[in-house]
Amino acid sequence: MQANDIDLGAADAPLRYWRDDGIAHIRFNRPTVLNAIDIPTANGFLAACQAAWQDKDVRVVVISGEGRAFIAGGDLAAMRADPLPTARALIDAMHGGIALLAQMNAPVLASLHGAVAGGGLGVALAADLAIAAEGTRFNLAYVNIGTSSDCCTSWALPRLVGMRKAMEIALLGDTFDAAEALRLGIVNRVVPAASLQEETQRLARRLADGPPLALARLKRLIRDSLGRDLQGQLDAEAESFAACAATRDFGEGVNAFFEKRPARYVGE
Template sequence: MNESLLTEIQDRILFLTLKRPESLNSFNLEMLTGITNSILEAENNPEIKVIVISGAGRSFCAGGDVKTMGNTNASDVYEHIGVLNKCIKAIKDTHKPVIASIHGFAAGAGFNLALACDLIIAAEDSKFALSFSQVGLISDGGGSYFLPQLIGPHLAKQFFFSGEAVSAERMAQLGIVNFLVPAKDLKEETVKYANKLAGGPGKAFGMMKKLIDHSFTSNLDEILEKERMIQTLMVATEDHHEGVLAFKEKRKPVFTGK
């Protein structure tokens, strides 16, 4: 049993709840390994359509545990970040949509964990902070990659250099947060949206995710050819046939992800 991560499957949705509330869900190896393994298992489970990551207690995730900093050597740090990197890669590599449901603080690598997800739903009073500079460190967990792509290098440098907390409203204005909801409605709204995705064309969602992510490292010709090849495969899926039939019959499609 993983004491740092709560894992639940409900109605085609895998819920991963970071469970170290006494330290604002700061990372440890058990938590990171648990997230990675759970996502890898979900990737191979056709019953799971969507993954939701959230935090227990007062906050989403504080990132690295500041209480243990200064007591580790370079080798330990190198190994720990390697485990973190596997977790980030698992989120990006899975074909299943991954939603980060944020309340309280998402700080440091906890913010970067959210950035690795496909969508962010945040409570209106939540805050985001790239707090690495405040302890004399650089970003880890992929923030140096994700954030500049979302908001450009100048603003990314401002956030990294200052380390100051930024409101969820500002993050929504910048396009980092997809949906802002009242704190009391966060879980309900997250589940509602996850269920909406779970009822969608899973294979198409997975391919959309890959194409969009690859667009940052591909040129137009490469993306056009990928679209051409993938669409050739998509027209043979059951979801496509169901979508066309539902359109003709003027009803809502019932997708199965096949």
């Protein structure tokens, strides 16, 4: 099955995708196995990321998990039956989706609860922002099953938490809680579990109502900054600011500031 052949709208699809008023939702949907990622789920994830990347009306992408967990990692039962081909197919699809999340203009928000482990932690780290419910538990987990990591974890962790802490998380495989994830900068906010959906929607709406061209350029500037020297980043900032200043949205933002009213951005 090809990624673009998957019915992402089906209620029983292992990965669901829909868009509502500029907010695209990618939801892992295997609640009976804590959303463990098998090949159909990975293919669905890639297809959903492709759909969001191609849809110019998407202002923000929210990634979440159905049931008691965000994602508990890869489906070990599937990999146990046929390790290498299963791992390659699963990783190829997941990595393709994660690359698209980084490339797309829309900000990506991860909404986390329950278990966030293995590849699930990778998906969370791939997002631009993350909000977590109290009680969420995090574990890189790979060392506990005798393998190295995937899903961008070895790239994102040292950039977020520093080399030494990344080594500890990766090499020891210990579980840590939402408060520690907040302290380390893995998540941006921790909220009561009962409020997670409401707070996720509130933050997503705020992003969706923001200036999409400016948000896209900010996302690109920040993501590319670690690969540039200072002068290169200054040049990129100057070019990006000039491009934004030529847009209708910039004029609207400035006018709204002086008129003391909310800006109404149209992405032009």
